[in-house]
Amino acid sequence: MLQADSLLVARNLSLLAYKYEVDMADARTIQEKLFSNPQLYTEWNLYNPTAQKWFDTGKNGQKIVQLQQVFRIAGQRKTSIRLAEEEKRMTQWQYYELARSLKYELHVSFYRYYYLNNAIVNIRSRLDLLKNLIGIYELQYNKGNISLQELTRLKSTYFEINNKVNDTQTELVRLQENLKVLLADDRAIAPRREATDGVVALLPALTLPELLAKSMENRPEIKEAQSIQAQHQLRYSLARKEAIPNLTGGAVYDQNGSYVPNYTGVSVGLQIPLFNRNQGKIRESKIGIAQADVLLQSRRQEITRQVEAAWKIYQLLDAQYKASGTDFEAQLDLLSKGLVSNYSKNNISLLEFTDMFEAYNSSIIEVNQLKADLNKSYEELNYAVGEDLR
CATH class of the missing domain: 1.20.1600.10 (Outer membrane efflux proteins (OEP))
Known part of the structure; x- marks a missing residue:
């Protein structure tokens, strides 16, 4: 016997x-332990009417690069x-x-x-x-x-x-x-x-x-x-x-679109739980x-x-x-x-x-x-x- x-x-x-169900449940546990991926945002000049130049992204052009990360708090x-x-x-x-x-x-x-x-x-x-x-x-x-x-x-x-x-x-x-x-x-x-x-x-x-x-x-x-x-x-x-809403934090670079050239800054954001409080x-x-x-x-x-x-x-x-x-x-x-x-x-x-x-x-x-x-x-x-x- x-x-x-x-x-x-x-x-x-x-x-x-x-x-396999047990193995899949183990994989879901691994997935929950992973952090959220950062988000990259970039904006490039398409046409500069002053210089009459397409894709003017060089030294005197304009581009923005922003990197953000969501943080699960509480x-x-x-x-x-x-x-x-x-x-x-x-x-x-x-x-x-x-x-x-x-x-x-x-x-x-x-x-x-x-x-x-x-x-x-x-x-x-x-x-x-x-x-x-x-x-x-x-x-x-x-x-x-x-x-x-x-x-x-x-x-x-x-x-x-x-x-x-x-x-x-x-x-x-x-x-x-x-x-x-x-x-x-x-x-x-x-x-x-x-x-x-x-x-x-x-x-x-x-x-x-x-x-x-x-x-x-x-x-x-x-x-x-x-x-x-x-x-x-x-x-x-x-x-x-x-x-409690998640916190978003990041950094931003603006070549010529801000009040000073080559502007760098940090960003912080969160939703205001006014209507949806789960x-x-x-x-x-x-x-x-x-x-x-x-x-x-x-x-x-x-x-x-x-x-x-x-x-x-x-x-x-x-x-x-x-x-x-x-x-x-x-x-x-x-x-x-x-x-x-x-x-x-x-x-x-x-x-x-x-x-x-x-x-x-x-x-x-x-x-x-x-x-x-x-x-x-x-x-x-x-x-x-x-x-x-x-």
Whole structure:
């Protein structure tokens, strides 16, 4: 499973594509740290009517050169940088949430494929024995030694179990394709359980309140909502700072157009905040703060319900699995192996054989489905809490 997790991070195309979002957010942070470019203005004489000369820009001509720089005051630049950094953090949390969702999907598909395939492998051997028995009985029927009813009942039993196997194999095909997409691999993927894994995942001794507390600390949706809250607070701060106009400063050179030749001077300018004091953006950002508070509360409420539901489902399935007995599948396997032999020796009747054969082999599928469902409920609880609880 660890190898599959590593391949998911390294190969999954959705994760690789979203990684560019993180890189773009980093680029936006770099951009906000840059200072504004200075502005160069120049004016050149087109025609001097006194000297009757075009482009008279020489020693006795006229030209103006002006250089200006905009200065963001009142901490606007610093606040803009902090806002860009916070947006980058949010993008990182979104990337982490996508990785968690894909990991959950991978684990569920991985273990469901393993257990359902295990059930089919176990049943196939018995179906082969039954198929051989049907072949023998067809020969006996042709010789008139057994009735058509007995042969038909055996075939019906075979087809009924084989249909269940085919339905399960159809699901396995879908699971296999999903695993290929998740791991970006065209080859067939054969999930196998690690030697250190249990038959099903077992939880440590944690209470529901402890799990809820962990979820509030770990879930990236909470971190994302908190980041959105921080962004709106920064936008509000920036909107108030932007109500103070930027300062423009510069230097000017005028060759012959001023009161003295070769005039040089400095310039300072700013807008007078008479009509536009950024009232709309300030109000919008205040509303955004209120919205972010409600969003955070909503996320916490939603996650609480998810943890509670996942906890209850796990407890239900765990109790169901323990009630069936951890060695139930082994017992079914042992009993079903002797069925064909006992029937061929006339130790049991046709009705007993078909009933038990159907029951045993159907139960093998159901037990493995229960194991897959229990592991899925464990992964759902992991996802809801925001960490691996093993």
